[in-house]
Amino acid sequence: MSSDEALSATITDWLFINSWWLLLPFIMLLVVAAFIVAFVLLLYMISPLISPKPLKLNGAHVVVTGGSSGIGKSIAVECYRQGAFITLVARNEAKLLQAKKEVEKFAINDKQVVLCISVDVSSDYSQVESVIKQAQEKLGPVDMLVNCAGSSISGKFEEVEVDRFKKLMEVNYLGSVYPTRAVITTMKERRMGRIMFVSSQAGQIGLFGYTAYSPSKFALRGLAESLQMEIKPYNIYVTVAYPPDTDTPGLAEENKTKPLETKLISETSGVCQPDQVAKIIVRDAVQGNFNSSVGPDGYMLSALTCGMSPVTSITEGLQQIVTMGLFRTIALFYLGSFDSIVRRCMIQREQLKAADKRE
Numbered sequence: 001m002s003s004d005e006a007l008s009a010t011i012t013d014w015l016f017i018n019s020w021w022l023l024l025p026f027i028m029l030l031v032v033a034a035f036i037v038a039f040v041l042l043l044y045m046i047s048p049l050i051s052p053k054p055l056k057l058n059g060a061h062v063v064v065t066g067g068s069s070g071i072g073k074s075i076a077v078e079c080y081r082q083g084a085f086i087t088l089v090a091r092n093e094a095k096l097l098q099a100k101k102e103v104e105k106f107a108i109n110d111k112q113v114v115l116c117i118s119v120d121v122s123s124d125y126s127q128v129e130s131v132i133k134q135a136q137e138k139l140g141p142v143d144m145l146v147n148c149a150g151s152s153i154s155g156k157f158e159e160v161e162v163d164r165f166k167k168l169m170e171v172n173y174l175g176s177v178y179p180t181r182a183v184i185t186t187m188k189e190r191r192m193g194r195i196m197f198v199s200s201q202a203g204q205i206g207l208f209g210y211t212a213y214s215p216s217k218f219a220l221r222g223l224a225e226s227l228q229m230e231i232k233p234y235n236i237y238v239t240v241a242y243p244p245d246t247d248t249p250g251l252a253e254e255n256k257t258k259p260l261e262t263k264l265i266s267e268t269s270g271v272c273q274p275d276q277v278a279k280i281i282v283r284d285a286v287q288g289n290f291n292s293s294v295g296p297d298g299y300m301l302s303a304l305t306c307g308m309s310p311v312t313s314i315t316e317g318l319q320q321i322v323t324m325g326l327f328r329t330i331a332l333f334y335l336g337s338f339d340s341i342v343r344r345c346m347i348q349r350e351q352l353k354a355a356d357k358r359e
C-alpha cells in the first residue's frame with residue numbers, strides 16, 4: 001500500500017466513511033465559510049477608510065478662534081478666499097478689527113461678511129455659548145469651527161511659574177472644549193460640520209522646554225479622538241493639525257524666553273510661513289482628514305504617532321502600515337541627536353558657571 005492510500009485509509013477509518021470524496025461537500029462548505037469570514041473582515045477593515053464628502057466652503061460659515069493673528073488669521077484668509085463667511089474670535093478688539101480689514105481684501109463676492117467677536121474662549125463657558133449663538137443668528141449655523149486660539153511658553157520645568165501650567169491648559173485645552181461644546185448640538189442636528197483643533201508637533205512629541213505647553217496640546221488629541229468616534233455617524237469630521245514652528249507674533253513672543261536646547265531641537269523641522277500652514281490645514285479640514293501635518297518631518301511624525309487614531313483614506317492606512325518601522329528607526333537617530341544637544345548644552349552651562357566663579 002502506498003503512503004497516499006494509507007493516509008486515505010486512516011481518514012476514512014477515522015470518520016467511519018468508506019471513501020474520502022464523500023468529504024467534498026464539507027470541504028466546499030468550509031471554503032465558502034472561509035471566504036465569507038474573509039469578506040466580513042475586509043469590510044470591517046475598509047469601513048473606517050471610506051473618505052467623507054468634502055465640505056463646500058463657498059457660502060459656509062467658518063468660526064476661527066484666535067483669528068486675529070498668526071495661523072488663525074491665515075486660516076480665516078484661506079477660507080474667505082474660497083467664499084466662506086467668517087467669524088473671528090479673540091480678546092483684543094483693535095487686533096480683531098485690523099484682522100477683519102486684512103481678511104476682507106480677499107473677498108470673491110460682495111455678499112461675504114467678516115464678523116468680529118471679542119471674548120476669552122477659556123474663562124467662562126456660558127459667555128462663549130452666548131457669543132457663538134449671536135454669531136449663528138447673524139451668519140447662520142456654523143459649518144466649520146477652527147479652534148486656533150492658544151498660547152505657548154517655553155522654559156525649564158522648574159523655571160516655569162506654577163500658574164502657567166494651569167493657564168496653558170485653560171487656553172489651549174479648555175479654550176478648544178468650550179467653542180466646540182457650543183457648536184456641536186446644532187452640527188449634530190444638521191448632520192454636517194467640521195471641527196478643527198490646532199495642536200502642534202509638540203503635541204506629538206514631548207520636548208525639552210515644553211513641559212507646560214506640550215501636555216496642553218497632547219490633550220487636544222485625546223479630545224479629538226473621543227469626539228470623532230461620537231460624531232462620525234452624524235457626518236461631522238474632526239481634524240487635528242500639528243504645525244511645526246511657524247513665523248507668527250506668537251512664535252516671536254515665545255522665542256524671548258526659549259532655552260537654547262529648545263531652539264536647537266526645534267530647528268530640526270524649520271520654520272514655516274503661516275499662509276503655507278493654513279493652506280494645508282484648510283485643505284485637510286475640507287476633506288475631513290483626521291490628521292493634518294506640514295512638511296516631511298510632520299509627515300513622519302504623524303505616521304509614527306498614529307496609534308489608534310481614525311484613518312480617513314485607504315492610502316493613509318497603507319502608508320502607516322508600511323512606513324512605521326522605518327520611521328521608528330529614523331526617530332531613534334533624532335532622539336539620539338536631541339539627547340546629545342541637551343547634554344552638550346548642560347556641559348557648556350556648567351563650564352560657563354565654573355569660569356564665572358573663578359573670576
Ligand SMILES: NC(=O)C1=CN([C@@H]2O[C@H](COP(=O)(O)OP(=O)(O)OC[C@H]3O[C@@H](n4cnc5c(N)ncnc54)[C@H](OP(=O)(O)O)[C@@H]3O)[C@@H](O)[C@H]2O)C=CC1
Binds near residue numbers: 069150151171199249
Ligand atoms: N506659531 C507656531 O510656531 C505654532 C503655533 N501653534 C499653535 O497655533 C495656534 C496659533 O498660534 P500663533 O498663530 O503662533 O499665535 P498668535 O499668538 O500669533 O495668535 C494667537 C491668537 O489667539 C488669540 N487668543 C489667545 N488667547 C485667547 C483667549 N484666551 N481667548 C480668545 N482668543 C485668544 C489671540 O488674540 P488675543 O490675544 O487678542 O486674544 C490671537 O488671535 C496656537 O494654538 C499655537 O499653540 C502650533 C504650532 C506652531
Ligand SMILES: CCCCCCCCCCCCCCCC(=O)[C@@H](N)CO
Binds near residue numbers: 243254267297
Ligand atoms: C521620524 C521622526 C521624525 C522626528 C522629527 C522631529 C522634529 C521635532 C521638531 C519639533 C518642533 C516643535 C515645534 C513646536 C512648535 C510650537 O508649537 C511652538 N512654536 C508654538 O509657539
